[in-house]
Amino acid sequence: MDLVSFVAVPALAYLVMAALVAVDAVIPAVPGEVAVISSGALAAAGHLNIVWAIVAATLGALAGDLTVHGLSRRALPGALERFRLGRRLKGKITEAHERMGSTSAAAIIATRFIPLGRTAAAAAAGVAGMRSRRFAVIAFAAGLLWSSWAVGLGYVTGSVTDAPLWLQVAIGVAVGVLVGVWAGATHTIIRTRRRMTERARAAESSDREEPAPSRSARARLAA
Structure with missing residues (x-):
């Protein structure tokens, strides 16, 4: 059975897609x-509904993240506490989340x-002890944005090209991967710069707090 025949039952297609996203x-x-x-490319071809595709993907993303x-x-947390490296990793994750605060x-x-x-x-938020209710709200927002982007990407690809469905999907996936790599590189650069700035500020603060040598000490150094 080909893909088009499979989506002849839209409800089943939405359910399978949500399950794949969750797993x-x-x-x-x-x-x-x-x-x-x-699903976006199939929606552009009239086989699926774009709104229901976004809803199914969002719910699947939320279920998987939770x-x-x-x-x-x-x-x-219990597993990490058994090893020294695990305890250090848990401490760093918790410290990072506390430092980010509302920006997490x-x-x-x-x-x-x-x-x-x-x-x-999702794993880091769990290790850091973020409350399930708060994480659920954030995960829902993230899932909705991502689902809208991914379905929309497939829809646009299917609308502007007359290529076969598999090629439309391949183009959409390639664009998605490129955008993801770019986002990852940008995120890494921003984090690196932030760490360097924090270290510079910490070094500057420690220099300011270092007490100046007393008059007698300066005299001994001069002698």
Whole structure:
């Protein structure tokens, strides 16, 4: 059965796509993003409804993110505490989330567009102890934005090209990967610059707090 015959039952297509997106959070090798972009191309061809495609992808993304967050919050902290390296990693993750504060929401949303960023962000939020309700709100917003982008990408690709469906999907996936790599590189550069700025400020602050040598000490140095 080909893809077009499969989507002859739209409800089944939406359900399968949501399931793939959900499992993709736990097993990144599952082609969840490919399924979402394909739904956009199929919507452009009139086989699916673009709004329902976005809804299904959003719900699948939310379910997957909550699963990773819940597992990480319950299981990972105890596992990490058993090893010195794990304790250090847990401490760094918690410290990073506390330092970001309210901006952690923006970071989680931004990493949703980076390859493997979704799983890493959900796991880190769980290890750091972010409350499930707060994470659910952030994950829903991130999932909605990402789903709109991925479905829209497939829809535009399907609308502006007369290529076969598989080629439309391939083009959409290629564009999505390029944008994800660019977003990841940009995120890394911003984080690196922020760390360098924080270190420079910390060094400057320590220099200011260092007490000046006393008069007797200066006299001994001069002698």
